[in-house]
Amino acid sequence: MTSRNIMRSHTVGGDASQKIWVTCNEQRLEVTKDLFTTILRFRQKDKTIRIWIDQLCIDQENLEERGNQVQLMRDIYSRAQTTIVWLGDAADQSALAFKHMEQLKNRVQPIFGKAVSNDIDADLVDVAKWKALAALLRRPWFGRMWILQELAVASSATIICGQQQILWEDFWDLISGLKTIGAWHKAFATSGSDELSPSFLYDRLSSIANIKEMVAKTRFIPLAEALKQSKWSLATDSRDKIYALLGICFGTHGIVPNYTRSATELYREVAKYLLFGHNNLNPSTNSGHHIMGILSEAESSDRRLSLPSWVPEWKAPLYDRFCSFTSDAGYKAAGDSIVNFSLCDNPDQIRLSGKVFDTIDLMSSIAPYIQDVNPKVVKHLRSSLNRAESIAFSKLSLSHWIHESSFIATRCQRYPEGYLRENAYSRTLVGNKRPFAPHRGCLAHGSTEEERMRHYYGHFRQFLDIICPGGVINTAEFSRLSHLLFPLEHGFHSFWETMVKVAEGRRFFATLGGYMGLGPPGMRPGDLLCVFLGGPVPWVIRKEGNEHVLIGECYTHGCMNGEVINTEHIPVQDVVLK
Numbered sequence: 321m322t323s324r325n326i327m328r329s330h331t332v333g334g335d336a337s338q339k340i341w342v343t344c345n346e347q348r349l350e351v352t353k354d355l356f357t358t359i360l361r362f363r364q365k366d367k368t369i370r371i372w373i374d375q376l377c378i379d380q381e382n383l384e385e386r387g388n389q390v391q392l393m394r395d396i397y398s399r400a401q402t403t404i405v406w407l408g409d410a411a412d413q414s415a416l417a418f419k420h421m422e423q424l425k426n427r428v429q430p431i432f433g434k435a436v437s438n439d440i441d442a443d444l445v446d447v448a449k450w451k452a453l454a455a456l457l458r459r460p461w462f463g464r465m466w467i468l469q470e471l472a473v474a475s476s477a478t479i480i481c482g483q484q485q486i487l488w489e490d491f492w493d494l495i496s497g498l499k500t501i502g503a504w505h506k507a508f509a510t511s512g513s514d515e516l517s518p519s520f521l522y523d524r525l526s527s528i529a530n531i532k533e534m535v536a537k538t539r540f541i542p543l544a545e546a547l548k549q550s551k552w553s554l555a556t557d558s559r560d561k562i563y564a565l566l567g568i569c570f571g572t573h574g575i576v577p578n579y580t581r582s583a584t585e586l587y588r589e590v591a592k593y594l595l596f597g598h599n600n601l602n603p604s605t606n607s608g609h610h611i612m613g614i615l616s617e618a619e620s621s622d623r624r625l626s627l628p629s630w631v632p633e634w635k636a637p638l639y640d641r642f643c644s645f646t647s648d649a650g651y652k653a654a655g656d657s658i659v660n661f662s663l664c665d666n667p668d669q670i671r672l673s674g675k676v677f678d679t680i681d682l683m684s685s686i687a688p689y690i691q692d693v694n695p696k697v698v699k700h701l702r703s704s705l706n707r708a709e710s711i712a713f714s715k716l717s718l719s720h721w722i723h724e725s726s727f728i729a730t731r732c733q734r735y736p737e738g739y740l741r742e743n744a745y746s747r748t749l750v751g752n753k754r755p756f757a758p759h760r761g762c763l764a765h766g767s768t769e770e771e772r773m774r775h776y777y778g779h780f781r782q783f784l785d786i787i788c789p790g791g792v793i794n795t796a797e798f799s800r801l802s803h804l805l806f807p808l809e810h811g812f813h814s815f816w817e818t819m820v821k822v823a824e825g826r827r828f829f830a831t832l833g834g835y836m837g838l839g840p841p842g843m844r845p846g847d848l849l850c851v852f853l854g855g856p857v858p859w860v861i862r863k864e865g866n867e868h869v870l871i872g873e874c875y876t877h878g879c880m881n882g883e884v885i886n887t888e889h890i891p892v893q894d895v896v897l898k
Contacts, residue, residue, distance in 0.1 A: 358406055371404075403474035405467075407459050410482025413452035418484035420449040424494055456481065457521050462528070465555035465564045468546075471528060472535040472568050492529045495522070524552035531568070540570035544594050544614065547634045551617075558583040558625060561634055562590055583625055588667065591618075591631040595670070596663065608659040608854025609643055612873070615859075616641045619840050619872030628668045629870040630897045640821055642751065642873050643856045651856040651875075655882030659854025669867065669898045674852035675890045677879070680860070682731060683829040684724045686841045725749070725828035732834045737878040743770070746777040748836045748877045750815065751822040780815035822875070835879065840872025847871060850895060851884045858884070867898040 338353040351359075362371060407414075459481075461467060471477055477488040498504045499522055527549045534541045546565040555561050563577040575590060594614050617632035625633055642651065660673040729745040754772075826838040831849065843860045848868075851858050858879055860871040884890060 354408075357409065361406075361409075362404070401475070403470060403477040405461065405471070405477055405479040405488065407456070407461050407479065407481040410484070412455040413448070414456055414481045415484055416449060417452040417456040418481065418486060420453055421486060421491070421494055424498070425490060454521075457525070462524055463552070463554050465550065465553040465560050468528060468531050468550055468553060469564055469567050472532045492525070495525055496529070520552065527552050535568050540568060543569040543572055543575075543590070544610075547590075547632075548617070551634055559586055562586055584627055587625060587627055587633065588631050592663070595661075608654065608657075608852075609856050611659050611661065612643050612852065612855040612857070613641070615870065616643050616873045618870060619842070628898055630670055642875055651880045652882055653851045653857050653876075653880050653884065654853050654855045655885040657853040657885050659852070661852075664896060666898075669896055671894050671896050672852045673892055674850045674855070674859075674895055675884050675887075675892055676848050676850045676861075676895070677884045677887070677890050678831040678833040678835060678849040678876075680829050680839070680843060680845050680847045680849070681832045682728045683827045683839070683843060683845065684721060684728060685827070687721045687823045687826055687828075721823075721828075722749075728828055728830050729836055732830050732836060734834060735836075735878070736834050737883060739878055743773070744836055744877045746773060748828070748838060748875065749823060750818045751838065751875045752877065752880065753818050753822060776815040780819075826874075829874075831876075835876050837874050837876035837879075839874035842871050843874075849874070849876060849879075851879065852895070853885070853892070861895065861897070864898070867896045870897050 339350045340353055340356040342349055342351055342356060342359065359371075471488065474488075479486050479488060479491055495504075504518060504522055531541070531546065531549050534545070543565065546569050547562075550561070550565060553561075555564065557579075559577075559579065559581075562575070566572055566575065566577065573593060575586075575593065578586075591614070595611060614632065615630055617634060618630050622635075623633055627633060654674075662671050663669075664671055726745065729741065729748075732741055732744075735741045735744045823838055825841060827841060827843060829837050829839050829843065831837070835849075837849075837858075839860050844862075847860050847862050849858050850861050857873045858876045860874050861868040862871055
């Protein structure tokens with residue numbers, strides 16, 4: 321009789337009120353029905369297996385023991401011979417999903433980071449298979465916070481559901497291969513489920529794989545990077561959003577699992593560490609884009625914790641950030657100025673230097689998200705646009721949002737800084753990014769940037785005017801109008817794809833000073849625009865008494881390359897964020 325050491329990575333689920341008595345190490349224990357069925361699934365009559373199950377191995381009611389055991393989790397999981405990823409019993413055609421993955425493995429083969437496909441499109445018509453796979457990927461395990469560390473340090477991992485299984489490496493090679501060949505969004509747009517978008521599913525899976533790859537290379541990773549990667553993962557106890565990562569992070573300087581402290585206190589301490597360093601005294605060692613990248617993570621219109629406005633809650637982002645703590649984002653709103661900020665006597669406040677330069681006057685509704693896909697519109701447009709996710713019409717369609725923003729833009733009678741209003745509007749929609757990927761029918765490469773922008777934006781507006789006159793989707797006319805749409809398709813597609821990435825989840829706004837921009841969903845008229853020294857982008861802030869609330873980052877056309885900082889009549893002032 322042989323012995324194996326196995327770790328069980330699982331989902332805490334099922335009805336916790338349904339308990340069953342079991343005997344373990346000659347002691348009677350009461351376990352949940354879900355755990356009992358799991359034990360039966362892996363019990364073997366001819367050999368002894370040692371399985372670590374935290375529900376049994378840790379006294380969950382003893383806060384001190386929980387804190388101590390959490391610090392040992394990396395060691396425990398890394399010493400196991402294998403880690404079992406237990407998704408649960410077979411359900412929702414999970415056996416079909418595994419059979420489908422086995423078939424796809426031979427057709428989507430990763431080669432040097434790329435993938436090749438053998439008639440994947442022909443397989444897309446079998447909706448049942450993709451629905452089964454989508455249901456499998458939406459299982460709660462993939463969203464658990466603790467799995468990031470469990471999988472990252474595992475010497476080997478096997479995903480098991482019912483009687484089916486697949487190695488993690490084969491699973492991720494398949495998923496990344498589908499993404500590489502462009503089949504991911506096509507497949508899951510046809511799965512018929514609107515619970516989680518294809519983008520969200522892939523981002524969540526990718527974050528798991530990214531952390532595992534980084535830990536394999538360096539053993540430990542920066543806490544800020546781990547938090548950024550883990551934003552798609554959830555924890556029942558909000559403190560575990562931090563504690564679950566400590567075992568794979570370096571330089572956490574005294575941040576240790578302690579379940580007797582509040583989540584608010586913990587998140588504030590982590591934010592101070594990321595902003596100011598472990599001694600809270602030397603912020604100058606951090607670059608401006610690092611500081612502003614941390615602050616950009618604090619934007620959230622749906623906070624669960626009562627935190628200062630500058631403290632991130634590390635939730636899944638509502639949209640791609642304009643600035644990141646790992647890059648400068650291509651913007652230089654503060655020019656070459658150096659970040660200047662400090663702690664206040666009040667532990668809930670920090671002080672930054674910057675220039676407050678304008679006030680929000682008008683704003684649109686929130687641009688719909690990609691996951692709010694209208695299947696009827698997708699069905700009509702998929703053949704002409706070749707990408708279902710390019711169209712994001714929800715109850716308030718994105719086309720209607722464009723008409724709404726266009727009306728707001730007309731209120732800017734004369735744009736500051738000498739820009740033509742129409743040019744400023746088109747560039748605002750795409751955050752001044754260049755939708756200039758070469759396509760059939762595009763202008764010659766020798767054309768100026770301004771000419772290329774007018775070309776793509778012109779095709780974009782003409783296309784919308786045909787299919788969405790007045791912002792209303794004219795699905796009945798698609799077939800009859802196809803001859804008009806075809807010449808405009810590539811210009812529309814290029815501009816639309818760039819605009820969706822920039823605008824979704826944001827509001828279009830106009831200021832009292834005549835500027836246009838894209839801002840956070842929580843903004844409102846009367847909010848202020850500010851450029852902090854050393855920061856790549858402007859910010860929306862709200863004055864409350866002598867302090868300000870941080871609302872979120874924004875794009876303001878004409879203020880993204882040092883214009884405000886170089887305007888002498890606008891004074892630098894201290895802004896206290898609470």
